[in-house]
Amino acid sequence: MNSDIMIHIEGLSKSFGRKQVLDGLELDVMRGESMVVIGGSGTGKSVLIKHIIGLLKPDSGRIYVDGHDVLSLGEHDLGELRKKFGMLFQNAALFDSFSVWENVGFGLKQHTRLSSAEVRKVASEKLRMVGLAGIEDLMPSELSGGMRKRVGLARAIAMEPEVIFYDEPTTGLDPIMADVINELIVDLRKKLKVTSISITHDMASAYKIADRIAMLYKGRIIEVGTVDEIRNTSNEIVRQFITGSAVGPITMEVTRA
Amino acid sequence: MTSREPRKTVTLLCPVEYLGSLLIPSFSVVGGMIMMLCFTLRYIFTPPFYLRNIFKQMVEIGVNSMPVVLITASFTGAVLALQSHTAFKRFDAETLVGTVVALSMTRELGPVLTGLIVAGRAGAAMAAELGTMRVTEQIDALETLATNPVRYLVVPRFIGGMLMLPALTVLSDGIGIMGGFIVSTRVLGANPTTYMTRTWDFLEMEDIFHGLLKSFFFGAAIALISSYEGFASEGGAEGVGKATTRAVVLSSMAILISDYFLSAWLFK
Amino acid sequence: MRGALSSELKVGLFSILVMVVLSFMTFKIGGLSLNDETGYRLYAWFENTAGVDKNTKVKLAGVDAGRVERIELVEDRAKITLRMFPNVSVRSDSGIAVQAHGLLGDKYLAIYGGTPGARFLADGDTIQISRVPTDYDTLITNLAAMSANFAALGDSLNHSIGTEESREAIAQTIQNIRHITDNLNSVITANDNRIAQLMEKVNTLVDKAVSLTDSANGMVTENRQQVSTAFANLSSVSDTFRQKAPQLLDDLSASAAELKKLMAELHGPAVNTAKELEGVAMRAKTTLDSVSRMTERIDKGEGTLGKLVNDEKLYNSVSGAADGIGRQIAKIDRFKTYVEFKGDYMTKASDGKGAFNVRLQPRDDKYYLIGIVRDPVGNTDTKETVTDVGGVVTRTTEKTTETQIEFTAMLARRFADTDVRIGLIESSFGLGADYHASGGNLVFSADAWDFGKDEADSKNPHIKVGLEYRFFQNLFIDAGYDNVFNRKTGGAYIGGGVRFEDEDLKYLMGSLPSIPGK
Known part of the structure; x- marks a missing residue:
C-alpha cells in the first residue's frame, strides 16, 4: 500500500433503518494533507468521520488508517490507534464535570504517566496555542461558544495526534470567530504537520483550510479535487452546492403546505 | 416515507405488524442491556480501572442517598410497628411487633425501598448525566480520547451500585428496626427489653444476608438500566428527559419483579 | 470532588458506619452461630418433631442452653443432635419436649425434670425421656366436639x-x-x-x-x-x-x-x-x-x-x-x-x-x-x-x-x-x-x-x-x-x-x- 496514503476507504456502506446514508463510498486522504468533505446537511458527513475513528461499524466496506484495518482491530489496538487521532466536535463536546485544563489534559492524564502538575502545564501550553491563556480553572459552562470550540481544539491537539478531525468547526459561530478558527486550523497544520479531515458546508471555511475538497452526495464521493479544481468544476451538483443555489439537480425535501 | 403507501392494502396484517413494531424496540433494549452487561462484567476484571470514578459514584449513589434512605427507613419501621401493633393487639400478640418489623425490614422493605429510592435518585441522575453526555457527543469524545466509555462511565456506576445498595440496606435495616423500636416503646408502650429480645431472637443472619444479596442485584440492575438508558438516549434535551423517566420506571419495575423471583429463589 | 471531604474519605466514613451497623446486627443475631464448634453434643429421639428445625433453640429452665444441630430420620423416628453450650449442664434423668411460645409462637426444645444429685450428661450422651408435643389437631378436634355439644x-x-x-x-x-x-x-x-x-x-x-x-x-x-x-x-x-x-x-x-x-x-x-x-x-x-x-x-x-x-x-x-x-x-x-x-x-x-x-x-x-x-x-x-x-x-x-x-x-x-x-x-x-x-x-x-x-x-x-x-x-x-x-x-x-x-x-x-x- 502506498505509504503516502494516510486514510484509505473503499466500498463503505451504512444504513440506519431504511435510510441508506453511505452507499459504497471511496476516499483516500494523503499524509499531511488537509481534506475537507463538503455536502448538504444530513448527507452523512459526520457518519463518515465516525466510521474512520471507529465509533460506528459499517455494513460493508473497509477503512485503513496508516495501514491498519480499523475494523479488524481489537479494543486495545483501536485504543492505541485513537491515540493518534484528535477530534474537534461540532459543539466541542467538553466534559461538563471537568475544568478547562482537565478537559484539555484528559488524554494525557489517561494515557501518560504525567503528574497533574505536568498535565496542567501541557494543557496551558495547548491553550496558549489556541489563543486562550489564564482560563485553565474555568468550567465549560462558563465559556462562550467560540471559547468552547477553541478549548475543544486544544484538547484535540493535546496528545499531538497524527490525524485531526474537524466536525463543522465554524458552525454556529459569527463570521469573525469562524475566521479565527479557520486561521487556527491552518496555523496548527503548519506547526504540527498533521493530516486533517474536516467536514463542513461552510464554503468560505472549506476554501481556506483545504488542500483538497471532496463532495459527498447520496452516500458517495462524487468529486474530489484541489480548491481550484472544485471552484471550476463542471459537475452541476458540485457547482450548485458551492454557489449555494436552490435551483439545480440537488432537490431539497421541502414540504410545501 | 413514500414507500409506506402500498402497505395499506395489507390491512389484515396491520395488528400483527403493530405488535411486532411494539416488540422489536423492547427486544433491542433487552439485547442492548445484555450486551452492556456483558461488557461491564468483562471490564470489571480487566484494567484499566478508574478508581476515582468508582469512589465518585460510591459517594453519589451511597453517601448522598443516605439521608433520604434513612429518613424513609425510620418512618417505614415506625409505621410498620404502628400497623402491626393494631393488628396484633386483636389477638394479643403485641410482643411480636418487634419480630414483624425486623423481618419485614431485613427481608423485604429494607432492600426494596432502598432500591426504589436509589432508582429514583441516583438512577435518574445517572440516566440524565449519561444522556446529556451522549447527546452532546461527550461519550464520542471519550472514545476519540482512546477511553472506553463503558469502562470509564458504566463500570464505576455498576460497581458503585452493587456495593452501595447493600451498604444502604444495612443502614436501612438498622434504622428501620430503631424506628419501630422507638414507636413501640415510646408511643405504644411496649417493653423495650421484650421488644429487642423478640427482634433479635427471631431474626436470622440468613434474613439479613438474603436481603443484602437482593439489594446487591438491585444495585446492579439500577446502574445497568440507568446507564443503558443514558447511553441510548437521542434527540437532545427531550430525549434525555425521556431516557431519565424510562430509567426510573424500568429500574423500579426491575426491582419489584426481580424481588419476587429473588425472594422465591432465596427464601424458598 | 471539590468539597472539603474527598470522595475517598466520604466512602471510607460511610463504610465504617455500615460495618458498625452490620457487625452490631451480626453480633446480636448470630453471636451463637459463630462459635458453632464449641460446646458439646447430646442426642434425643422423638416420634414427632414437627416445627423443629436446625438451629431451633434448646432451653433449660427457660434459659437458652443450646441449638439443634441436626435432625435426621433413623428408621421411623427422628434423631436430633443438640449442640449444648459448654457451660450448660444437663442431669442424666432430664426429659426433653417440643414446646412452643404460645399457640402461634416458635417451637423450641425444653429440657426439664432433672433432679439434683443425678449425674451430668457428657458429650455424646442421649437424653432418655422425650415427650411428644401437644398435637394441636387433636386439640382442635376436641374443641370442635365440645362446641357441637354446646350447640x-x-x-x-x-x-x-x-x-x-x-x-x-x-x-x-x-x-x-x-x-x-x-x-x-x-x-x-x-x-x-x-x-x-x-x-x-x-x-x-x-x-x-x-x-x-x-x-x-x-x-x-x-x-x-x-x-x-x-x-x-x-x-x-x-x-x-x-x-x-x-x-x-x-x-x-x-x-x-x-x-x-x-x-x-x-x-x-x-x-x-x-x-x-x-x-x-x-x-x-x-x-x-x-x-x-x-x-x-x-x-x-x-x-x-x-x-x-x-x-x-x-x-x-x-x-x-x-x-x-x-x-x-x-x-x-x-x-x-x-x-x-x-x-x-x-x-x-x-x-x-x-x-x-x-x-x-x-x-x-x-x-x-x-x-x-x-x-x-x-x-x-x-x-x-x-x-x-x-x-x-x-x-x-x-x-x-x-x-x-x-x-x-x-x-x-x-x-x-x-x-x-x-x-x-x-x-x-x-x-x-x-x-x-x-x-x-x-x-x-x-x-x-x-x-x-x-x-x-x-x-x-x-x-x-x-x-x-x-x-x-x-x-x-x-x-x-x-x-x-x-x-x-x-x-x-x-x-x-x-x-x-x-x-x-x-x-x-x-x-x-x-x-x-x-
Whole structure:
C-alpha cells in the first residue's frame, strides 16, 4: 500500500433503518494533507468521520488508517490507534464535570504517566496555542461558544495526534470567530504537520483550510479535487452546492403546505 | 416515507405488524442491556480501572442517598410497628411487633425501598448525566480520547451500585428496626427489653444476608438500566428527559419483579 | 470532588458506619452461630418433631442452653443432635419436649425434670425421656366436639324458650304483671291508711321476730343434731354435684324441658290470677271514683284538706317534694331490672315448684323483689259443710291443701357480699340472706318464713337453705334443702332457671309504667 496514503476507504456502506446514508463510498486522504468533505446537511458527513475513528461499524466496506484495518482491530489496538487521532466536535463536546485544563489534559492524564502538575502545564501550553491563556480553572459552562470550540481544539491537539478531525468547526459561530478558527486550523497544520479531515458546508471555511475538497452526495464521493479544481468544476451538483443555489439537480425535501 | 403507501392494502396484517413494531424496540433494549452487561462484567476484571470514578459514584449513589434512605427507613419501621401493633393487639400478640418489623425490614422493605429510592435518585441522575453526555457527543469524545466509555462511565456506576445498595440496606435495616423500636416503646408502650429480645431472637443472619444479596442485584440492575438508558438516549434535551423517566420506571419495575423471583429463589 | 471531604474519605466514613451497623446486627443475631464448634453434643429421639428445625433453640429452665444441630430420620423416628453450650449442664434423668411460645409462637426444645444429685450428661450422651408435643389437631378436634355439644344445648334451650307457645306465655305473663302493678298501684293509693295500720302490725311483727330469733337460737341449739344432719345432707348433695358435673349438660337439658313444662302450667293459674286482679281493679276503680269526688271537694276548699291545699307553706313543701321526685326520676335511669324464671324439683312433694320473679334494683346496694310462686305445698284451708238431709244435720269439716299461687315481695339491702331481705315470702312474712361468692356466680341463700305456721303440716317456721350457681351469664342451677324443720314437707330440691338482665328486657320494661300516673 502506498505509504503516502494516510486514510484509505473503499466500498463503505451504512444504513440506519431504511435510510441508506453511505452507499459504497471511496476516499483516500494523503499524509499531511488537509481534506475537507463538503455536502448538504444530513448527507452523512459526520457518519463518515465516525466510521474512520471507529465509533460506528459499517455494513460493508473497509477503512485503513496508516495501514491498519480499523475494523479488524481489537479494543486495545483501536485504543492505541485513537491515540493518534484528535477530534474537534461540532459543539466541542467538553466534559461538563471537568475544568478547562482537565478537559484539555484528559488524554494525557489517561494515557501518560504525567503528574497533574505536568498535565496542567501541557494543557496551558495547548491553550496558549489556541489563543486562550489564564482560563485553565474555568468550567465549560462558563465559556462562550467560540471559547468552547477553541478549548475543544486544544484538547484535540493535546496528545499531538497524527490525524485531526474537524466536525463543522465554524458552525454556529459569527463570521469573525469562524475566521479565527479557520486561521487556527491552518496555523496548527503548519506547526504540527498533521493530516486533517474536516467536514463542513461552510464554503468560505472549506476554501481556506483545504488542500483538497471532496463532495459527498447520496452516500458517495462524487468529486474530489484541489480548491481550484472544485471552484471550476463542471459537475452541476458540485457547482450548485458551492454557489449555494436552490435551483439545480440537488432537490431539497421541502414540504410545501 | 413514500414507500409506506402500498402497505395499506395489507390491512389484515396491520395488528400483527403493530405488535411486532411494539416488540422489536423492547427486544433491542433487552439485547442492548445484555450486551452492556456483558461488557461491564468483562471490564470489571480487566484494567484499566478508574478508581476515582468508582469512589465518585460510591459517594453519589451511597453517601448522598443516605439521608433520604434513612429518613424513609425510620418512618417505614415506625409505621410498620404502628400497623402491626393494631393488628396484633386483636389477638394479643403485641410482643411480636418487634419480630414483624425486623423481618419485614431485613427481608423485604429494607432492600426494596432502598432500591426504589436509589432508582429514583441516583438512577435518574445517572440516566440524565449519561444522556446529556451522549447527546452532546461527550461519550464520542471519550472514545476519540482512546477511553472506553463503558469502562470509564458504566463500570464505576455498576460497581458503585452493587456495593452501595447493600451498604444502604444495612443502614436501612438498622434504622428501620430503631424506628419501630422507638414507636413501640415510646408511643405504644411496649417493653423495650421484650421488644429487642423478640427482634433479635427471631431474626436470622440468613434474613439479613438474603436481603443484602437482593439489594446487591438491585444495585446492579439500577446502574445497568440507568446507564443503558443514558447511553441510548437521542434527540437532545427531550430525549434525555425521556431516557431519565424510562430509567426510573424500568429500574423500579426491575426491582419489584426481580424481588419476587429473588425472594422465591432465596427464601424458598 | 471539590468539597472539603474527598470522595475517598466520604466512602471510607460511610463504610465504617455500615460495618458498625452490620457487625452490631451480626453480633446480636448470630453471636451463637459463630462459635458453632464449641460446646458439646447430646442426642434425643422423638416420634414427632414437627416445627423443629436446625438451629431451633434448646432451653433449660427457660434459659437458652443450646441449638439443634441436626435432625435426621433413623428408621421411623427422628434423631436430633443438640449442640449444648459448654457451660450448660444437663442431669442424666432430664426429659426433653417440643414446646412452643404460645399457640402461634416458635417451637423450641425444653429440657426439664432433672433432679439434683443425678449425674451430668457428657458429650455424646442421649437424653432418655422425650415427650411428644401437644398435637394441636387433636386439640382442635376436641374443641370442635365440645362446641357441637354446646350447640346442642343451645338448640334444646331454644326449643324450650324459643317456641311460639312459650313466647306467648311469657308475653301473657308480662301482660299480667302490668295489670298487677297497675292494680297494686290503685290498691295502695286507695288503702293509704290501711298501710299505716299494716306498718304498725309489721312493727309488732318485727318485735315478735326479734323474740322469735331468740327462741330460734334456742331452737337451733336444741336441734343442733338436726342442723348438722341437714348440713351433712347438703354436703353430700354438693359432693354428688361435683361428681356429676360432667353429666351436668344432660341434666340441664332435662331441667330445661322441665322448665318448659312448668311454664305451661304456670300459664293457666296466671290467667286466673289476672282475672282475680281484674276484680280488684274494678274495686280500685270505685275507690278512685270516690277519690275523684273527694278531690273535687278539696278543690272547692271544703274540709281540712281543702284548706291545706290553699296553704302557702304546703305549696313550698310540695315543691320541695317535687324536686325530690325529679331526683328520683334521674335515679330511675340507673334502675336495673332482672327477670327470673326458675323451676325446682321438690324431692319430698315429688312435684315442681315454679317461680317468676322481677327484681327492681334502683341502686347497687338495694333492690325490690316481686314474684309469683307456684307452691306444691299449699296453705291449709278448712271448710265446714253443713248438710241437712231430711232433718239429719251432717257437719263435715274438710281440710283442703291446695297447690296455689303465692306472692313474693321483698326489700333487700346489700352489705358487702351479703344481701339481707325482708318482706313477703310465699305470701307470708319472712326474712332471708344471700351470700355471694366467686364473683357473684355462686350464691348461698337462707330464708325463713311462715312464722305463723300456716302451711300444711307445719309445726315450725319454714326454713330453706340452698346454693345457686350461675353460668353463661343468664342461666343458673340451684339446689338445697327446703323446709328444714318440718319433716313432713321438708326435703331436698334441685333445679335451675333463667335470669335476664335489663339489657335483655329493657325494651319490654320500657313500656311498663315505671312511675304511677298522677
